[in-house]
Amino acid sequence: MRKKNIAFFSLRMLCFPFIAFSAEVKDIDVAEAKKNIENKKYDLILDVRTQEEYNGDLGHIQGSKLLPMQEIDRRMEELSSFKGKNILVYCAAGGRSSRASDILSKNGYSNVENMAGGMTEWNKRGYPVEKK
Numbered sequence: 001m002r003k004k005n006i007a008f009f010s011l012r013m014l015c016f017p018f019i020a021f022s023a024e025v026k027d028i029d030v031a032e033a034k035k036n037i038e039n040k041k042y043d044l045i046l047d048v049r050t051q052e053e054y055n056g057d058l059g060h061i062q063g064s065k066l067l068p069m070q071e072i073d074r075r076m077e078e079l080s081s082f083k084g085k086n087i088l089v090y091c092a093a094g095g096r097s098s099r100a101s102d103i104l105s106k107n108g109y110s111n112v113e114n115m116a117g118g119m120t121e122w123n124k125r126g127y128p129v130e131k132k
Contacts, residue, residue: 043085059129090115
């Protein structure tokens, strides 16, 4: 049995090396995200909504960087200086940010947190937003 496990692991490493080394993304609620932001935990706060949403009614978190979900793959290099650093990812409700967080994780970003509930929940709680 042990030989089968070793063989399976070796085959998996050859065919899917990213699976073994991609970090797990942590989902956090908006209250924890706000506390972490106040404590300056994050090196990057990444908004993956569209430009229109970023500047729209829900606003955005002060100091966040906009990188729309649909552009993440081709603009990944813009984030390369944040590998190994703490990143918070958010969107409107948590769906796109969850997918973006997974993409980052699979590309070697090891300290990624997804803000579940997104800007919708952030606004419901009356947390501060920036609007442009």
